[in-house]
Amino acid sequence: MLGGTGSIGAPILRWLAARGHEAIVLARSDASAAAATRLGAASIVRGDIAAPDCWVGALPDLDAVVHMACDFAGPMAAVDGVLIDALLPRLAAQPDRPRFVYTGGCWLFGATGDVVATEKTPMSPLPAFAWMVPHAERILGSQAVDGIVIHPAMVYGDGAGGVFRRFAREAVDRPAIRVVGGEAVRWPLVHCDDLAQLYGLALERAPRGASYIGAAVEGLAVGRIARAFAGRFGTPERTPAVISADSIALELGPWARGYALDQRLSGAKARRELGWAPRHLDPEAEIAALP
Numbered sequence: 001m002l003g004g005t006g007s008i009g010a011p012i013l014r015w016l017a018a019r020g021h022e023a024i025v026l027a028r029s030d031a032s033a034a035a036a037t038r039l040g041a042a043s044i045v046r047g048d049i050a051a052p053d054c055w056v057g058a059l060p061d062l063d064a065v066v067h068m069a070c071d072f073a074g075p076m077a078a079v080d081g082v083l084i085d086a087l088l089p090r091l092a093a094q095p096d097r098p099r100f101v102y103t104g105g106c107w108l109f110g111a112t113g114d115v116v117a118t119e120k121t122p123m124s125p126l127p128a129f130a131w132m133v134p135h136a137e138r139i140l141g142s143q144a145v146d147g148i149v150i151h152p153a154m155v156y157g158d159g160a161g162g163v164f165r166r167f168a169r170e171a172v173d174r175p176a177i178r179v180v181g182g183e184a185v186r187w188p189l190v191h192c193d194d195l196a197q198l199y200g201l202a203l204e205r206a207p208r209g210a211s212y213i214g215a216a217v218e219g220l221a222v223g224r225i226a227r228a229f230a231g232r233f234g235t236p237e238r239t240p241a242v243i244s245a246d247s248i249a250l251e252l253g254p255w256a257r258g259y260a261l262d263q264r265l266s267g268a269k270a271r272r273e274l275g276w277a278p279r280h281l282d283p284e285a286e287i288a289a290l291p
């Protein structure tokens, strides 16, 4: 597993360990190694995705690779390219071809507006993540692996984790919660535990070359998310403060422009073909019930 301690990876690691899979997790620090062990990793490979030549040779033969590692502060495209360049020849040398689940994302579909995008919808990626499209195609087309791609929706966690973390923080720290681009901007959503189930099902059942959108909720307006948090935490101003994509990009980096994309995405293919059954379908009720 690459990225087994992240907001997407940690629940997948827990899910795999609970199902008796032996997960080998790449960790770049002592803290990451300790977190992976706590989450159920069978063993740790120490290393950095930016320097794969230092650890790829030490990998045992693998049944599968699950890749959701990303350093948003670094040169994401170059790091991911070098990583794939090093991994594929190593995996091609195995006696049995492993599965390779690659992580794309909802922001590769651009602003869909009222159209509900599916896996057949042409990609229109946010520029900061445009590199992911050819990288995903490379994994899907590689002869070294049985490639599968998952496109997660916006991932929220238990309590106020994942993409909800900023809403929860601003609900108590600011007079009004900020939303990017307008209250009507819709985000497709998925709870991290439901997404972990989708990765697990894809690992166990997906055919080679398949892509799946991991969206449990097609699109929920960010204004409704912000208002739910403001109501739960008693934020003085219930109406969110609208900021621009330019201003969030200045604050966090160009990738954060994705927060302004108005999207609707369908998770129907994963439900139909893999039997994916997400259980978290009402994020506003979950926010209202937060402790």
Ligand SMILES: NC(=O)c1ccc[n+]([C@@H]2O[C@H](COP(=O)([O-])OP(=O)(O)OC[C@H]3O[C@@H](n4cnc5c(N)ncnc54)[C@H](OP(=O)(O)O)[C@@H]3O)[C@@H](O)[C@H]2O)c1
Residues within 6 Å of the ligand: 002, 003, 004, 005, 006, 007, 008, 009, 026, 027, 028, 029, 031, 032, 047, 048, 049, 050, 068, 069, 070, 071, 103, 104, 105, 106, 107, 151, 152, 153, 154, 155, 156, 162, 163
């Ligand atoms: N979160 C979402 O809503 C969402 C939605 C769609 C797509 N995605 C995509 O999913 C991927 C993962 O997102 P995430 O939200 O899970 O990110 P995250 O929470 O920041 O986790 C990133 C993971 O990558 C690891 N990592 C980062 N830099 C590394 C390095 N140099 N060497 C080794 N490991 C490294 C981190 O390990 P440490 O423990 O060392 O930090 C962590 O396990 C990204 O490509 C993102 O674009 C995310």
